Amino acid sequence: MSLPQLRLSVIVPARNAASTLGTVLTAVRASQLPPNSYEIIVVDDCSGDASAAIGARYADVVVRLNGRVAGPAYARNRGAEVARGEVIAFVDADVIVAPDTLPRMLAALDTSPTLGGVSASHDDEKEAPNFVTEYWNLLLRFGEERYAAGRAHFASGCGAVRREVLESVGKYDEWRFATGCLESLELGRRLHEAGHDVLLDPALKVSHLTRWTLGSVCREVWSRSVLLARSLGYQRTRALIPGEVVFTLSRALTPIVAIGATLSLAAAFLPGLYVSSETAVALAVLLLANHSMHGFFAKSRGVGFAVAAAPIHLCVQGVSAVALCAGWILRDAVGDIVPDATTQAYSEVGLQTWPPIPRRP
Amino acid sequence: MTHAILDDSPNQMPTSPRRLTPRNSLIVVLPENHTISPAGLADRLPRGDTSDVDVIVACAGQPVNLHALQRTVSDAQFLLAPAGTSMEDLRELALQRAPGDIVTLLSGALIDASASEQAEILKSS
Numbered sequence: 001m002s003l004p005q006l007r008l009s010v011i012v013p014a015r016n017a018a019s020t021l022g023t024v025l026t027a028v029r030a031s032q033l034p035p036n037s038y039e040i041i042v043v044d045d046c047s048g049d050a051s052a053a054i055g056a057r058y059a060d061v062v063v064r065l066n067g068r069v070a071g072p073a074y075a076r077n078r079g080a081e082v083a084r085g086e087v088i089a090f091v092d093a094d095v096i097v098a099p100d101t102l103p104r105m106l107a108a109l110d111t112s113p114t115l116g117g118v119s120a121s122h123d124d125e126k127e128a129p130n131f132v133t134e135y136w137n138l139l140l141r142f143g144e145e146r147y148a149a150g151r152a153h154f155a156s157g158c159g160a161v162r163r164e165v166l167e168s169v170g171k172y173d174e175w176r177f178a179t180g181c182l183e184s185l186e187l188g189r190r191l192h193e194a195g196h197d198v199l200l201d202p203a204l205k206v207s208h209l210t211r212w213t214l215g216s217v218c219r220e221v222w223s224r225s226v227l228l229a230r231s232l233g234y235q236r237t238r239a240l241i242p243g244e245v246v247f248t249l250s251r252a253l254t255p256i257v258a259i260g261a262t263l264s265l266a267a268a269f270l271p272g273l274y275v276s277s278e279t280a281v282a283l284a285v286l287l288l289a290n291h292s293m294h295g296f297f298a299k300s301r302g303v304g305f306a307v308a309a310a311p312i313h314l315c316v317q318g319v320s321a322v323a324l325c326a327g328w329i330l331r332d333a334v335g336d337i338v339p340d341a342t343t344q345a346y347s348e349v350g351l352q353t354w355p356p357i358p359r360r361p
Numbered sequence: 362m363t364h365a366i367l368d369d370s371p372n373q374m375p376t377s378p379r380r381l382t383p384r385n386s387l388i389v390v391l392p393e394n395h396t397i398s399p400a401g402l403a404d405r406l407p408r409g410d411t412s413d414v415d416v417i418v419a420c421a422g423q424p425v426n427l428h429a430l431q432r433t434v435s436d437a438q439f440l441l442a443p444a445g446t447s448m449e450d451l452r453e454l455a456l457q458r459a460p461g462d463i464v465t466l467l468s469g470a471l472i473d474a475s476a477s478e479q480a481e482i483l484k485s486s
Contacts, residue, residue, distance in 0.1 A: 052456060053456055053457065054453075056388075056452045056453050056455070056456035056464070056466060057449040057452050059466065060465065060466055061463065061464065061465050061466070062456060062463075062464045062466070063383075063463050063464075064461075064462050064463075064464070065462075066462070082463055352382075353380065353381060354380045354383045354462060355462075
């Protein structure tokens with residue numbers, strides 16, 4: 001008989017996640033892994049609810065951050081600092097892993113020595129609680145299938161990375177990513193640039209418990225798009241082909257068309273056949289620009305769903321377009337995203353404290 | 362749910378002033394009717410200077426060898442929850458008592474299983 005070696009540290013950052021955390025951790029505990037071969041680390045990011053207490057019911061380690069909310073990138077880094085496994089898996093507090101998700105991630109890393117990280121994609125078969133949630137999950141799934149396969153895309157929901165690789169690239173960028181948005185994408189890029197393969201495996205699917213509304217989707221798209229234009233995509237779009245972006249909403253042409261379509265729709269309320277025909281043309285162009293996505297929707301959920309999703313997507317693209325412009329303007333006017341002045345000053349003098357001052361990767 | 366703390370130290374919650382390093386707590390959770398050897402418990406506790414680690418032993422009901430455990434780990438706080446308290450509730454209660462920023466939770470059942478496995482390996486080697 002041999003003692004199973006601790007191989008995997010599962011880190012779950014939690015911020016006011018009491019409603020979902022128990023389900024998430026139960027799913028992790030149900031993984032097909034030997035009991036002592038993995039540990040669960042819950043990092044409570046200044047929650048105002050019972051997240052830490054719920055974490056303690058299932059976790060091996062609970063890290064409690066106090067002070068002010070620092071975001072999932074920061075929380076994951078604090079979890080990685082206490083992790084003992086040779087592989088670190090990050091699972092969001094609203095993500096349900098299948099019993100074989102984590103074992104398959106470990107197997108993928110075992111099989112390929114050049115593979116630095118592997119992540120799972122959205123489950124498009126799981127029934128969603130409402131139409132907008134179904135649309136959003138499918139849109140992300142489409143983006144993952146279309147733009148991420150074989151590229152440096154590390155998904156935030158559920159991903160595993162070798163600890164030594166994660167440390168060698170400086171872990172998550174907690175300096176710039178104080179909000180839970182695109183930080184894993186940025187990490188994936190750095191892993192890739194450091195010479196490690198990063199795989200987003202479409203066969204590995206995880207389901208998300210977050211219930212989306214049109215408002216929350218628009219807020220999310222706004223955050224992503226501003227961040228993309230202001231920070232992530234800025235230098236990249238200057239250095240490479242403008243179309244070289246991962247997320248479907250940020251394609252260079254689509255937002256321009258979306259702006260045109262939105263303005264045309266507004267103009268359609270004015271009398272005159274000429275304007276209406278312009279609107280029709282703009283809409284046709286917009287639908288054409290998104291034909292692959294609408295095709296994906298139709299294939300996955302039927303033509304009815306694709307038709308019903310079209311207006312929502314138009315709205316989302318409009319928000320994305322405005323946000324991309326806002327992000328670009330902010331970048332030129334104010335610069336890249338940085339923490340507040342106090343944090344910068346503390347960092348400059350090298351102040352040591354707990355929780356630590358955010359660090360640059 | 363009522364529970365008793367067999368310790369005079371104040372119950373500190375993690376809202377202490379700014380510190381240089383994180384405060385560590387270790388919670389050992391003992392299931393009901395589970396007897397853990399004092400040596401086995403001491404073996405899993407941090408060695409050397411333990412002043413910066415708060416140890417809490419949480420038990421459902423009173424362990425038979427409570428006094429022996431208390432003698433062995435004299436610095437530890439003992440949390441005695443009523444008999445019948447589930448492991449999950451016990452862990453949650455203990456976390457509320459733990460002042461640490463980084464709280465490690467150990468299952469007493471696993472400690473003994475691990476010790477017996479280690480003994481078996483030593484025998485066979």
